[in-house]
Amino acid sequence: MRLSCSLVLGLVPALASCGAAGPRPEPVANSPDSVEESAVLVPAPAWAADVQTLVGRASEGARTYELVEGLTDAAGPRLAGSAGDPLAVAWGTAAMQRLGFANVRAEPVTVRAWVRGEERVEVLAPVPHRLAAAALGGSIGTPPGGLDGELVRVTSLEALRALSPELARGRIVFVDQRMARAQDGHGYGETVPVRGQSASIAAGLGAIAVIIRSVGTDATRFAHTGAMRYADGAPQIPAAAVSNADADVLGRWLERGETVRLHLELGAHDGGEAQSANVIGEIPGTDRAEEIVLLGAHLDSWDLGRGAVDDGAGCAIVMEAGRWIREASTRPRRTVRVVLFANEENGLAGARAYAAAHHEEPHALGIEADFGDGRAWALRTPDLADRPDPAAISARWDPLARLLAPMGVVWQPDEPHGGADLGPMHAPPPEGAAMPVVDVVQDGTRYFDLHHTANDVLTEVDRASLDHAMRAVLAVAYAASLDVE
Ligand SMILES: [Zn+2]
Known part of the structure; x- marks a missing residue:
């Protein structure tokens, strides 16, 4: 049995940064016996059963692929400021309403258009x-x-x-x-x-x-x-x-x-200023509703293809995860907010507009999906280096790692980065809001065959791996909405 990072983290907190400094660890699935060993270390919290139940339900009847299909067929290529951009905003708004999100709105973003x-x-x-x-x-x-x-x-x-x-x-x-x-x-x-x-x-x-x-x-x-x-x-x-x-x-x-x-x-030429929008919908929390668990992906795409893996897949992952949380019998305590960001590819105006408008709201955690349709294979949680009590951090994230281990997701305590759209919220003050992030790392082996090409089309999207990634994001987001210290 190969010793996984999650075991090292559980047993020897001082070694918890394994993988961060040395060569990147090989991707290994946690074996069942490693799950049992770490199960001895930290008792499962009350929310773990709720998360396990919901993720189990989502393994049948997920509609992630259909959301990619809806976006790519309704809007197609949707570079900021192009004809597809408002079509994507209209699709996102309507789809969120149809899926039962609350407080659905399109928050205006001014973008700089570029024309091929x-x-x-x-x-x-x-x-x-x-x-x-x-x-x-x-x-x-x-x-x-x-x-x-x-x-x-x-x-x-x-x-x-x-x-x-x-x-x-x-x-x-x-x-x-x-x-x-x-x-x-x-x-x-x-x-x-x-x-x-x-x-x-x-x-x-x-x-x-x-x-x-x-x-x-x-x-x-x-x-x-x-x-x-x-x-x-x-x-x-x-x-x-x-x-x-x-x-x-x-x-x-x-x-x-x-x-x-x-x-x-x-x-190629500059296309001047144009109006776009961040599309936002929420699953309201209960007693901690003012605290936000942010799920982000980007609504825009490059102009050559149809933006299926980049980032129709990510939009579908966060929307479908939100939909399942709405279906849960135990309601989230924190508010789960799904944001489809404008203009990630060519300016990041959507990410900056979101941070400017929302940085004063308490954000408990951010998760970004912008790595296509690959299976989830690693979990990265906030670094131990700047935390006073590594053992407490281990206890905090270990139950989540154990829930994901049977899905083949390895706990890899490297620094999580969040992604481009979460950057302005994740950055330290005074520029950012120091929002903590967790990475659900997807398998990118094939992603860069299609990325930013005319071949980024729905036909290339794999339904099973897309659903797998959605369930991993769902597990992390739902846990973060329930896990209140
Ligand atoms: Zn992208």
Whole structure:
């Protein structure tokens, strides 16, 4: 039997940060005997039976998948400020009312729209080839008629920073860094700075445009878009991602010393200010109703696909978890508030608007679902490092970990992060409200095959793993609504 982190935490509080400092632990399911051993350590609290009963009921008849279907068919692509954005707000509001949420409302959020326009990226030499490419969100367009240039390739941001201006000047820089596949998705964090920063660094060297290998783990001809940002005061050049399969072709030519010339035509432009909204609904608490358990996901999506895994899946997970809590025979003591945030992908205006409007309300806990349809495999609870009594924290979270263990969810006492939409509430004062967060970590092995591509569609969503993730979120949210110290 492998010793899981939950056992280490229960037995030796001083070692509780296992996994945080050293290499990431292998994902292991808690075995039944490990559950029994930790059961000796902490008696089950009164709420545990209620949570177990509700999660058991939700294993039959969950409608999580149908909610993804409803959103993606009603609104489709829904980038902030686009035609799909108000359709998504209307769908979310109506769906929450239909599911029986209380206090359903759409709280206005002002967003900055970005418009892709028409785009065409093709190889002129060594042989003609149309690339599967997509402008990065926030990029400027090319001049009318496009631009032509010779490619110069680097394989990392460090190599780009070290590139001689003589090689970059007047050329199109190709940043060819590959994202690694991983269950916890850590390859994304390693690679996404390429997407965000390459344009301004290349522009500073005199490049006329930048293309990047898609930040994604597939080997297809779907390009992955996503946000980029120009550094303040830096010159601005157009930026696009090419599909992994096309990046392979370009890379082979360049490694063999061929001269590669591209034609780049991007119609991207700023779309001005637009109105969007955070869609909110609640399951009111009883004696501690003023305390909020916040369940968040984002309603917007990129424009290329239909936003099924990112983040239709997350919206469905938090809405369906809320619906089951409404069905529970023991009512939540704290109020469970579901928020479908506006504009996560291209500005975070929804997250900031929520924090500005609600930071003074007591938030007991936040949980965010923004990692697709993968099964839940890990639980991360607030860090022990800054708590005075590790044993008390162990007692607090151990019952929840034991409820999730039979679902194959490992208690991994790494620092939970909450996610982008909870960031402004989770941040310490004075900027944030220091809202505690718990992470229900989903399996992201396949997520970055689809993320931000035209292939992010309902057909790719797996009903069973989506429901599994929903039940894990349900367990944590319902426990947090009942577990009042
Ligand atoms: Zn997302």
